[in-house]
Structure formats: structure tokens, C-alpha cells
Amino acid sequence: MAMTPDGVDPVLARAARSLKEQPVDARWIDISDSIISRVRATTRRTWPVDAEYPTAATQPERKADTLRISDHIVRSAVRRALAGVHGAEPTAIDLYLDGHTCTGAHIEIVGVYGDDLQAEGAHLAAIALATLNDLLGSVPPLTRADIDVRVNDIKLTAE
Amino acid sequence: MKVDDPDATAGETAGAVGEPFGEEFIAAPDRVLVNAAALGERDAFEAIVLRYGPEMLRYAQHMLSDAGAAEEVTQDAFVAAWKGLDTFRGDSSLRTWLFTLVSHKVIDHRRRRSVTPTRDWVFDTTPAPITDHPETRVSNADFLTELDAALAELPYRQRAAWLLREVDGMTHAEIGRILVITPSAVRGHLVRARATLSERMAAWR
Numbered sequence: 001m002a003m004t005p006d007g008v009d010p011v012l013a014r015a016a017r018s019l020k021e022q023p024v025d026a027r028w029i030d031i032s033d034s035i036i037s038r039v040r041a042t043t044r045r046t047w048p049v050d051a052e053y054p055t056a057a058t059q060p061e062r063k064a065d066t067l068r069i070s071d072h073i074v075r076s077a078v079r080r081a082l083a084g085v086h087g088a089e090p091t092a093i094d095l096y097l098d099g100h101t102c103t104g105a106h107i108e109i110v111g112v113y114g115d116d117l118q119a120e121g122a123h124l125a126a127i128a129l130a131t132l133n134d135l136l137g138s139v140p141p142l143t144r145a146d147i148d149v150r151v152n153d154i155k156l157t158a159e
Numbered sequence: 160m161k162v163d164d165p166d167a168t169a170g171e172t173a174g175a176v177g178e179p180f181g182e183e184f185i186a187a188p189d190r191v192l193v194n195a196a197a198l199g200e201r202d203a204f205e206a207i208v209l210r211y212g213p214e215m216l217r218y219a220q221h222m223l224s225d226a227g228a229a230e231e232v233t234q235d236a237f238v239a240a241w242k243g244l245d246t247f248r249g250d251s252s253l254r255t256w257l258f259t260l261v262s263h264k265v266i267d268h269r270r271r272r273s274v275t276p277t278r279d280w281v282f283d284t285t286p287a288p289i290t291d292h293p294e295t296r297v298s299n300a301d302f303l304t305e306l307d308a309a310l311a312e313l314p315y316r317q318r319a320a321w322l323l324r325e326v327d328g329m330t331h332a333e334i335g336r337i338l339v340i341t342p343s344a345v346r347g348h349l350v351r352a353r354a355t356l357s358e359r360m361a362a363w364r
Contacts, residue, residue: 014363028212028213031230032209075198079200
């Protein structure tokens, strides 16, 4: 086996380089579309959460109607509201549920080293509370005490 | 949204206003993508697909020598990843975890296909070169064709270890995690793979 001075077989080095430098498969666009379509069609287990029609306040007849929203939608809405605020990064969002009624939320985040995490936690809880009340309405109305925010990790800089 | 704190509008601007939703994920670190995707953000998962899909597909293609099958196992691996993100706790990197999934799907596919594994004795003799005219063997396409043939003849673990190490640049520990073998065993497979490939590709030296 002929080797270069650094002990590497030049043919195998060329082989590895050739494979690494091969252009992305021309079918990749179609393949990635197929993957994404399959993922979108793949459901995860969800739980319906009671909500109030947004127009219930002005249309009393709507109060009696039933509206339920997937817990995934609720958690995504909270995540989007919190992502990036003070550089925080939500890592878990769990809803407290009594049957189909949301009674609160537990949120875990990665905080930023050196920040006032207590103040930021309170701020994030306020944002989460506002998001939940916007989305679910007052069934029943949530308060600040229903939202737990826990900083479970620290990163050095806000990204 | 109404929040007492005047800074609350910062939450509304994060990844929501001023950019199409999903763009926040294009350059995001893996950790951010995993956390967001685990919370149900399909846009974050799509960013993972676009980031790691091409190299996973390449690995599957070289492991299966069948473009259609490689596409299928890559898709299956990503669907498994989507379903299993809740259980991904960062014990390995996202890339290693995804390669583990595609590696398992490759094995499943080979079992279904009932491929008879190649025996090491096959390489006791030097195979004949693909063409008898060395002067024509200059193009990279010919080189790659012969390399593909040589790789296809390697036993499964040797081929996987060589591809993951030399093409995908993984460490012995990462390869061991993907192939569910020890790093020492990875080193052994690599030594044998290099020796066989070197002999098989000797005509290009």
C-alpha cells in the first residue's frame, strides 16, 4: 500500500475527497419536498383544549358554543411569543389540564448568563399568560400564579 | 396581546414580525431547532431536514447502492426523528442522532431485502480492474464508478465505518454510537476497510 509521508493512501484520500465533493443529488429538492410532506402528514398525539370564541364578548350567543384548540397549537403559540425575549429559549412548555380545561402552564427555558433571571422569568410568565388568555379566552381566566417559569439551563450569550 | 410590562412587545417581535415565519430557523443552532421542533414547530424541523438531509441521503445511497431505497430510508429516518424528538435529550449531537436513525433504517431495509452479507474471504484475491486500458481510466466518473463498486463489496460495518469516518468526518466514538459498537471495534473495521479499498483501488495509484 503506497502511502504519503503523513501515512495516508493517496488513492483513498482521493476517494474520500471525491465523495465529499460530489454535488448534492439532483433529486434532493423533490426528495426534501416528499420528506416534508410526509412529516406534515404525520400527526403527533394531541389533546383538545377548551377555548372561547374570540367574538364571545360581543356575541353572547357564542358563549354556549364549543371551541377546542389542539394543545400543540397552544404550546406553539406560547413558544413563538417567548422565543428570543431577553435571549431566552423555551425548551419545554407543558399545559396544566383539568380534563379539557387549561388551568395553567409550566415553562422551562434556557436563560442568559448574567441576566436578572427572576425579573426575566416574571416577564416571560406575563407574556405566556397574555398569549394563553388571547388564544383561549376566559375559560376560566388564568392569572399570573397559574404560570410557572423555570430556568433549567444557562447559556453564555443571547443568540 | 396586553401585558403590563412595557417590554412585552419584544415577545411579539421575536421571529414573528419583519420576517416570514420560519426564516428565524435557517441559521439557528441545532439546539434551537431541536427545542422548537420538539415543541411542534414544523418550520424548525424543515430546517433540520434541509441541513442534514443531503448527507444522510448520500450515506444511505452508498450503503444501499439503490437510489430509490436510499430515498425511502432517508424519509423514514426523518419521520422517525419527527415522532421521536420528544425523546431526544442531547446525549449525542443532533447530527449523530439523525445518522443513527438512518443507519437503523438502512439495516431494516437490508433485512427486508434479505441481502446475503459479503464475506471477508472475497477479498483474498485481487479483483480484476474494471477496464483493461489504464490510459482511459482518467476521468473522475470512472474513478467514482469503481469506488462505488469497491464500496459495495465491503462488508456492511466496514463500509459504514469508512464512509462515516472519511466522508462524513465523524469520530470513532460517534461512529460507535451510530453502529452500536465500541470505538475499538470501529478502529478495527476502519483498518480492514482501508486495506481492502486500497487493494481494490490499486490500479488508480
